[in-house]
Amino acid sequence: MDNRPIGVFDSGLGGLTAVRSLRQILPEENLIYFGDTARVPYGGRSRETLLRYARQDVRFLRTHDLKAILIACGTVSTTSLTTLQAENDLPIVGVVEPTCRRAAAMTKNKRVGLIATLASVRSGAYEACLARIAPEVQVFAKPCPLFVPLVENGRIHPGDIVIETVAREYLEPLLETGIDTLILGCTHYPLLSEIIGSICGPGVTLVSAGEESAFELKRLLKARELRADPRRAGTAEFCVSDRVEDFERIASLFLQEELRHGARRVDIEQY
Amino acid sequence: MDNRPIGVFDSGLGGLTAVRSLRQILPEENLIYFGDTARVPYGGRSRETLLRYARQDVRFLRTHDLKAILIACGTVSTTSLTTLQAENDLPIVGVVEPTCRRAAAMTKNKRVGLIATLASVRSGAYEACLARIAPEVQVFAKPCPLFVPLVENGRIHPGDIVIETVAREYLEPLLETGIDTLILGCTHYPLLSEIIGSICGPGVTLVSAGEESAFELKRLLKARELRADPRRAGTAEFCVSDRVEDFERIASLFLQEELRHGARRVDIEQY
Numbered sequence: 417m418d419n420r421p422i423g424v425f426d427s428g429l430g431g432l433t434a435v436r437s438l439r440q441i442l443p444e445e446n447l448i449y450f451g452d453t454a455r456v457p458y459g460g461r462s463r464e465t466l467l468r469y470a471r472q473d474v475r476f477l478r479t480h481d482l483k484a485i486l487i488a489c490g491t492v493s494t495t496s497l498t499t500l501q502a503e504n505d506l507p508i509v510g511v512v513e514p515t516c517r518r519a520a521a522m523t524k525n526k527r528v529g530l531i532a533t534l535a536s537v538r539s540g541a542y543e544a545c546l547a548r549i550a551p552e553v554q555v556f557a558k559p560c561p562l563f564v565p566l567v568e569n570g571r572i573h574p575g576d577i578v579i580e581t582v583a584r585e586y587l588e589p590l591l592e593t594g595i596d597t598l599i600l601g602c603t604h605y606p607l608l609s610e611i612i613g614s615i616c617g618p619g620v621t622l623v624s625a626g627e628e629s630a631f632e633l634k635r636l637l638k639a640r641e642l643r644a645d646p647r648r649a650g651t652a653e654f655c656v657s658d659r660v661e662d663f664e665r666i667a668s669l670f671l672q673e674e675l676r677h678g679a680r681r682v683d684i685e686q687y
Numbered sequence: 688m689d690n691r692p693i694g695v696f697d698s699g700l701g702g703l704t705a706v707r708s709l710r711q712i713l714p715e716e717n718l719i720y721f722g723d724t725a726r727v728p729y730g731g732r733s734r735e736t737l738l739r740y741a742r743q744d745v746r747f748l749r750t751h752d753l754k755a756i757l758i759a760c761g762t763v764s765t766t767s768l769t770t771l772q773a774e775n776d777l778p779i780v781g782v783v784e785p786t787c788r789r790a791a792a793m794t795k796n797k798r799v800g801l802i803a804t805l806a807s808v809r810s811g812a813y814e815a816c817l818a819r820i821a822p823e824v825q826v827f828a829k830p831c832p833l834f835v836p837l838v839e840n841g842r843i844h845p846g847d848i849v850i851e852t853v854a855r856e857y858l859e860p861l862l863e864t865g866i867d868t869l870i871l872g873c874t875h876y877p878l879l880s881e882i883i884g885s886i887c888g889p890g891v892t893l894v895s896a897g898e899e900s901a902f903e904l905k906r907l908l909k910a911r912e913l914r915a916d917p918r919r920a921g922t923a924e925f926c927v928s929d930r931v932e933d934f935e936r937i938a939s940l941f942l943q944e945e946l947r948h949g950a951r952r953v954d955i956e957q958y
Contacts, residue, residue, distance in 0.1 A: 565835075
């Protein structure tokens, strides 16, 4: 048994949906979350800048005695995961490969849809990963640039004409391609799964990025005998690099639970 | 006569609406625009960071032989204008004070509305400026966080249920306060003036931030005999700090004209 915490980081607060999955799947584990809210979004940055940011994020998290790290950021997962794994002597799980493995396992007609931010779609990361692990799968990608701001403004409720109109515009052309599986390739999107699911209908299986990473981490901790005492209740601690004032409102939205305490501000440039 | 160019900068591309106003109001002037798209938004940054960014923006622009600078960024205008003016031997015009002067001159019932980003509303910059120049004016502020992403995704057309629903939600509570003048306190918002105007009705005068700065600059150039030859046609040059690929699409939207050539990328951290 190993009761040391798991570190989780993302460019912003979207990765909190991965924290939510971790708390459901590994309720006995302690979690430390870092959201780089001062430098969000990572999407448009150069590879060098991304690696520098990711190294700082990891260095800060490792000021705690961690047993594993989950990278809840798609951009870092695809550009810097291998380097970070080589540089750090603890298990690090990304967000892209577990998701692609799940999608490849779920699709029957080998037609998989991908919705994500413009930067993630452009990076081609999910396509590249699927081409490697399941070359028979065809990927149909659709950037959904308004989903992140709409989610962050709380527009996640079925019946809201704004989010429903935007979601239908994004999804209907994608559904015409005949996909039977849809990757929600952005950590904000699980909050829209009810709306997305009702537009896609029962014939399309939704695969959420953060959730698959949480399952992957569970398997990995079990294999290495790093699981925490199952009788304990895990805690969660939250750190951000920008102002903490908005944290509680947005975090409650992402975690779908009331927070007991707020976030701590970290000067990430110092790491 | 002075045919040297005018520098304009903003944290992103919103300041292009000020370029549009400048091209209408001062068509003979050459313009050089810098949009700090790699570090947008400035809103949440500390004062020290903002001043550092603003100094870099000015230093880059001044690698050209400029006769004046227009700061199209509300955040920089309110936090760093005085310092930048003291450090530079050329006229620098901000975006907040000219707008407040205009609003104070237009309002009859002394009730002025302000719509802006959350960061701008929080800064209290427009309220502080109005309190100084027109203490009898009461300000009613409403943050409109979804306007920027909606505008950047081209949702500016009357009849679009998404922008119209969001705009009504933001504006109707503000209109209940009885304002007769509304400051569009964000450089993105002039693109929504048709939608905002039709919701507010003829009883509310709209005052656009970028436009008032352009008029202020015109007065200032005239007073100092710095106007360009009125028979010439001014040019415009565009620089950004992040990827240039999206520039043309978004810039055409903001400028409401087709661009003849794209933007140049600048490594702003070197300045």
